Amino acid sequence: MRARALAAGMLWPLLSGAFGLALWQGLVKLFEVPVFLLPAPTDVIETIVDKWPYLLSQLAITVMAAGLGLVMSVVLGLAAGAAIAGSRFVDRILTPWLVVAHAIPKVVIAPLFLVWFGFGLQSEMFFVVAFTFFPVIVNTVTGLKSADPEQLLMVRAMGATRLQVLHKIQFPSALASICAGIKLAVTLAPVGAVIGEFVASNAGLGHLLIRAVGDTDTSLAFAAVTVFSIFGVLLWRAAEWVERLVLPWHPSQRETLMLRDATT
Amino acid sequence: MLFACSRHDNDFIRGSEGFRLMAAAGESIVLDGVEKTYGGANGVRAIAPLSAELRAGEAVSIVGPSGCGKSTLLRLIAGLDAPSRGTIRIGTTPVSGPVPDIGIVFQRDLLLEWRSVLGNVLLPAEIKRLAGLETRASELLQELDVAGFAKSYPWQLSGGMRQRVAIARALLTRPALLFLDEPFSALDALTRDQMNVLLQRLQTTQHVTTLLITHSISEAIFCADRVLVMSGRPGALLDDIRVPFERPRRLAVRETPEFTAIGRRIREHFEKAGVLVG
Numbered sequence: 001m002r003a004r005a006l007a008a009g010m011l012w013p014l015l016s017g018a019f020g021l022a023l024w025q026g027l028v029k030l031f032e033v034p035v036f037l038l039p040a041p042t043d044v045i046e047t048i049v050d051k052w053p054y055l056l057s058q059l060a061i062t063v064m065a066a067g068l069g070l071v072m073s074v075v076l077g078l079a080a081g082a083a084i085a086g087s088r089f090v091d092r093i094l095t096p097w098l099v100v101a102h103a104i105p106k107v108v109i110a111p112l113f114l115v116w117f118g119f120g121l122q123s124e125m126f127f128v129v130a131f132t133f134f135p136v137i138v139n140t141v142t143g144l145k146s147a148d149p150e151q152l153l154m155v156r157a158m159g160a161t162r163l164q165v166l167h168k169i170q171f172p173s174a175l176a177s178i179c180a181g182i183k184l185a186v187t188l189a190p191v192g193a194v195i196g197e198f199v200a201s202n203a204g205l206g207h208l209l210i211r212a213v214g215d216t217d218t219s220l221a222f223a224a225v226t227v228f229s230i231f232g233v234l235l236w237r238a239a240e241w242v243e244r245l246v247l248p249w250h251p252s253q254r255e256t257l258m259l260r261d262a263t264t
Numbered sequence: 265m266l267f268a269c270s271r272h273d274n275d276f277i278r279g280s281e282g283f284r285l286m287a288a289a290g291e292s293i294v295l296d297g298v299e300k301t302y303g304g305a306n307g308v309r310a311i312a313p314l315s316a317e318l319r320a321g322e323a324v325s326i327v328g329p330s331g332c333g334k335s336t337l338l339r340l341i342a343g344l345d346a347p348s349r350g351t352i353r354i355g356t357t358p359v360s361g362p363v364p365d366i367g368i369v370f371q372r373d374l375l376l377e378w379r380s381v382l383g384n385v386l387l388p389a390e391i392k393r394l395a396g397l398e399t400r401a402s403e404l405l406q407e408l409d410v411a412g413f414a415k416s417y418p419w420q421l422s423g424g425m426r427q428r429v430a431i432a433r434a435l436l437t438r439p440a441l442l443f444l445d446e447p448f449s450a451l452d453a454l455t456r457d458q459m460n461v462l463l464q465r466l467q468t469t470q471h472v473t474t475l476l477i478t479h480s481i482s483e484a485i486f487c488a489d490r491v492l493v494m495s496g497r498p499g500a501l502l503d504d505i506r507v508p509f510e511r512p513r514r515l516a517v518r519e520t521p522e523f524t525a526i527g528r529r530i531r532e533h534f535e536k537a538g539v540l541v542g
Contacts, residue, residue: 148374150370150372150374151374151376153344154368154370154374155387155391156344156362157342157343157344157362157363157366157368158363158387158388158391158392159362159363159391159392160391164391168376168387168390168391169376172376172378175378247378249377249378249417249419250377250378251419254419
């Protein structure tokens with residue numbers, strides 16, 4: 001019953017996708033578009049299959065940079081967010097810097113990272129951090145500050161220490177907001193990594209992309225973009241899955257929970 | 265302000281632990297000339313000098329109009345705020361900082377949505393670092409007729425059930441005083457009657473000194489051994505009425521002439537003060 005409903009839900013998106021690809025393929029073949037201008041989907045698939053090990057090895061490098069940067073961003077963002085939410089003094093000192101830092105167009109200063117951190121993974125990683133820390137901090141601060149004042153009064157009356165208030169009330173209240181910030185960061189991290197590779201690396205999907213375009217190997221560029229996009233979607237899915245694990249009680253997750261209960 | 269707990273407060277918790285465990289039968293609460301003014305000498309006077317004594321195990325209601333200083337009184341008794349004048353004692357211990365030995369039930373149940381019912385009831389034990397209260401938590405849920413929901417989450421419960429859980433949470437550490445701040449005013453009338461019966465049953469089994477703040481005259485009488493009538497701001501004591509009915513009480517007691525006579529006496533205070541115009 002449930003499988004059938006799922007199949008029905010997937011039918012139209014799949015048909016739509018297949019139609020788009022077929023149209024693309026037909027037009028390219030009909031007008032005999034040269035492959036360096038626009039490769040047909042079959043060319044792209046062929047390239048992906050041919051160069052799969054190579055693409056995978058380059059993806060791994062991008063994933064590494066994005067993943068490490070993301071972890072650093074989340075750790076930094078949570079710590080800074082907690083400090084800002086916990087102290088008005090820290091808020092006043094730190095927040096202006098954050099806003100200015102975020103306002104700087106990061107793509108433009110990417111070459112500076114090359115100068116500061118050298119060629120390779122380290123540069124990429126810090127670039128990912130620069131790209132992703134802001135949503136994490138902002139959402140952490142908002143979340144921590146939006147705890148129910150009466151719940152805070154209640155635990156204070158129970159004699160909670162500052163750390164207990166943070167741990168028992170503020171952090172759980174902020175979790176939904178923090179998850180939203182991390183999901184934003186998750187979508188930004190691979191983009192940051194690829195831009196970092198454009199500028200400061202001789203490996204990774206970003207570097208591959210630049211080189212493929214330089215060599216007018218457009219099929220390879222499309223293959224890289226395809227692999228990259230699939231990775232982005234999978235990463236988003238993973239983030240949603242983690243969110244559901246962490247927030248089973250949250251209103252945003254309840255409906256799915258009840259549906260699952262009803263069907264199993 | 266949220267983080268105002270100092271190291272001193274922690275010492276306070278540790279020091280009062282033994283006392284808390286002995287205080288199963290409740291403690292007497294003494295308000296001695298308590299006065300509260302906000303904002304300096306010419307500020308708003310929330311409570312006029314107020315003296316009252318709650319004997320150990322006694323159930324007392326405070327009934328008064330909005331703005332009679334009841335929230336202020338809660339903050340004072342809970343030690344979250346200091347009186348401008350006068351002293352408050354729970355048992356022999358003067359209230360001098362946060363964490364006097366009281367359990368509070370608010371108008372909103374304030375259950376933590378991310379914790380199970382049992383997890384919510386055990387919250388005070390975690391915060392006060394008291395171990396071995398799991399059995400008591402289960403017993404309290406049993407007594408409040410929500411034992412079947414120990415593993416449920418708050419959003420799966422009705423309003424009345426949620427408030428029962430909140431009461432269990434307040435009673436967990438056997439506080440010297442159970443402070444109820446308009447606990448049933450968000451519930452429908454039938455549920456509210458049911459909770460009134462439940463509360464006065466609890467007072468018999470838990471022997472806890474109870475202070476109930478309410479706007480409902482009939483609730484104030486039904487749930488208490490004594491009703492304190494408060495005036496509007498600044499809050500002052502207008503009357504102190506003994507409620508003679510035996511326990512356990514049934515809802516039918518509300519229709520007796522004695523009950524209506526007490527109700528009339530309270531109503532007349534409010535009419536005289538201009539709070540009620542009948």
